[in-house]
Amino acid sequence: MKHLTEEDLVLLYYSEPEAPAHGQLHLRDCPECRGAAESLALTLNVCSEWVVPEPDAELGRSVWAQIAPQLEVQGGSHAKRHWARHLWGRPRPWLWVAPALLALLLGTFYLGRVSKRVESPVMAGLSNAARQRILAISLADHLDRAEMLLTEISNAGDSGAADISSARYRAQDMVDEGRLMRQSLAEQGDTATLALVDEVERFLLEMANSPDNANAAEVQSIRQRIDSGSLLFKVRIIESNLRTEGQKS
Amino acid sequence: MPQSEEITLSKVRGGDRDAFRALVDQHARTVFRLAYRMTGNETDAEDMVQETFLRAWKQIGKFDGRATFGTWLHRICTNCALDHLRLRQRRQAAQPAYHAGEDxxxxxxxxxxxxxxxxxxxxxxxxxxxxxxxxxxxxxxxxxxxxxxxxxxxxxxxxxxxxxxxxxxxxxxxxxxxxxxxxxxxxxxxxxx
CATH class of the missing domain: 1.10.10.10 (Winged helix-like DNA-binding domain superfamily/Winged helix DNA-binding domain)
Incomplete structure (x- = not known):
């Protein structure tokens, strides 16, 4: 008599359609397999005893309180709290300030184009120089995040294949963010920075469209992209310049 | 999909935050349960819930209505949890084993x-x-x-x-x-x- 395998027993336990058709009959007639099935069931039934603590009745409200401010900068920085905690050891809430200000700035530019009568009361009092400083800081933060992503990819998976899913999601977020930056730079005619942000965006797009688990050749190709154009180096230089520019009073 | 949910979703697609808040209220506890199982602790589970809704808001344009909104959220939460677990395992792998080999x-x-x-x-x-x-x-x-x-x-x-x-x-x-x-x-x- 051919006994049931452990896989057969798992499929039978979960009543999967793939479970062997003769399985139940076999269990009835074979004490050995029946014993194995009972042992498996005992363990899995113990797992079922694991009860999830009942979430707070106000969970919806508290979740909303946490996410509502971040919905305003949709497409902006999504340096997620847990990613941030993982990467930098502690959250950096100030990272949200620059993208939020940038969104406000861009909104003002847009409204200014659409209607001369509509002007943001917050930005209305700012000089052109102040607006440029805000843009410079926002860009520096954007490039800072790009730099970290590039560094992470450069150092990932030395042995070959690598899981780049988290980098992929962050790249997608940054693509959206970069579009706002490019729009603003184009309006200001800053072609040098615009060229770099374009280059970064092309890289981010490639990352965002990569598979979660890149094989060794794909990881190598991404690294070569970073190295061949000295992308990381250029990002560091421009970011540093922007930071200095943004700090000028 | 229930008609009321369709109406709410169409409002959310139009950027209606109140409509999205209603969805958060409706689904947060269900998402939490899955997140808790995946992560094994309440703090991480709450982070997962927030992350799930943030991604949902961002990607709402991609929701085609073939599944229910709850099913779609479920999938987003699973992906968030997978990312979280990968990071956690990488972090643990980087730490030296403590008292390895001792009972x-x-x-x-x-x-x-x-x-x-x-x-x-x-x-x-x-x-x-x-x-x-x-x-x-x-x-x-x-x-x-x-x-x-x-x-x-x-x-x-x-x-x-x-x-x-x-x-x-x-x-x-x-x-x-x-x-x-x-x-x-x-x-x-x-x-x-």
Missing amino acids: QSDPVALVAAESPSPERLAMSSQISAILGPALEELTEMERAAFILRHYEGMGIEEISVELGVQPGAAKHSVFRAVQKLRRVLEPAMANSR
């Missing part, structure tokens, strides 16, 4: 030694204490596949769609998870009898 370092053995009676073992908190470390032995894919199969009642085909893998891979993830859990749980259960 005392085995959390399951410790729990079993401290809770020898079957009555106590039957208590959910004890189960959680044993199951938690056992689940930590699984890869993120095995853990996700097992949680979806065992606790969410999803079939192998559904799991493969949810995790974006072939059905064969989903099935083997469940098998490997069950094997590993048995390896850890059965001695603990035997000790507690």
